[in-house]
Amino acid sequence: MNTPKNNQSGKSKKWIYLLVLVILISSLGYVFLRKEEVTKEETKTSTITETNDSKKDSLIQVIPNEQTEFFSKEEGKALLWYAMVNDSIVFYKNKGKHPVTGADLLLVTEEIIKKYKEAQKPAKEVAKVDPRTYKVKEMKIIKKKEKPVVVEKKVKRETIWNTSLENSKDRDEVSLFVFDENDQIDKALTKRLKEEFIKRDYFITEDIIYHSEMTPEIASHLKSSNVQYFDGNLKKYTDFICIGIVKYTYKENAYRNDLLDCTMNIEYFIYDAATAQQMFSEKDKLIGSDQTKKGARREAIKKFIL
Incomplete structure (x- = not known):
């Protein structure tokens, strides 16, 4: 027959076991929840990375014309980005990396704009130089002889008739x-x-x-x-x-x-x-x-x- 003391000891052990069990279950739940949060964080990070990558692929190229604004009128801030590709300047509306070279796009500057405009000017024709050389020993200036202006003077005649003629009687x-x-x-x-x-x-x-x-x-x-x-x-x-x-x-x-x-x-x-x-x-x-x-x-x- 159990004594009251033994009964009290048995109840204490049961409460201890129950407490340990609760703590263990709580710990497992915490670990599970933490793991789920980490998974969500990784998923979010991955989504952001993919979004950034998609932005790289959606760069908007700009071909400048007379109406293109390179800088804001109010603050003078650069409005476009550019990249150098094979000695050519390519402009974009948004920031990112060049889709081919992978280089970071840079904000436009006054120097870049000037360089671009110079490149657009038509090439000047270079005069062909005759490879042959000539030695001029002496230069003579020959004045063109002007032809004298001949003014036909009207002969003053005393009569309208050609008096040198004579009508022959032996012929018609x-x-x-x-x-x-x-x-x-x-x-x-x-x-x-x-x-x-x-x-x-x-x-x-x-x-x-x-x-x-x-x-x-x-x-x-x-x-x-x-x-x-x-x-x-x-x-x-x-x-x-x-x-x-x-x-x-x-x-x-x-x-x-x-x-x-x-x-x-x-x-x-x-x-x-x-x-x-x-x-x-x-x-x-x-x-x-x-x-x-x-x-x-x-x-x-x-x-x-x-």
Whole structure:
């Protein structure tokens, strides 16, 4: 039979065991909770690292232009970062490491901006130097001779008539006058008419009236066969007067756009120098083509035949 003392001792041991058990359980719980906190901390750290790594991969590159602000207007702080890659400057909006070289990005400076702008200027063309060398023993300055200006002096004549001419009595002579639209002598066509008349055995006198003395008034009377105006002088120097009146017009060739067509309309007639009786009258239309007006006119004149 247990005594009260023994019973009291047994109860004390039970409480001790219970206390130790509680302490042990508490210790195990603390260890478990601490381990869980450490695990969470490591997970958080890992997440932060991954976030930082992702930021590195999301660098925003900037290609500067006229509107790009490198520094804040208020405080003058740098707004961009840069990296040197193969002697080139690359700009970014955010801080980090260069994705290729791994170098830390640096804040821009005035010197870097100046260097970048200098690199963007177009390269100046270098003048090519002729490798050959020349030795100049003596330099001579040769002044270009100026051609003297020749002023044609108008010969002062006492009469409009070519008094060196004389009308021969044993042959019929013809004097030619070909006028353009301005009542000026058309020398080229006059020459062509002379050639044609000579082919047909006409005797052509030289110009009985000097070309330099020809006026619209004289031309008008010659074209209208007004022999009375000349007071018998026409007959004094020639037997017949041949008058030609010509008009030129131009247009593009219908088949070739590099050519011009010249249409020459000519009316010519012959009258007696003494009586003004008309002996012959004819009209003709000729077309010449060339790349210039002068050439086209020349080709039209070539086609003229009596």
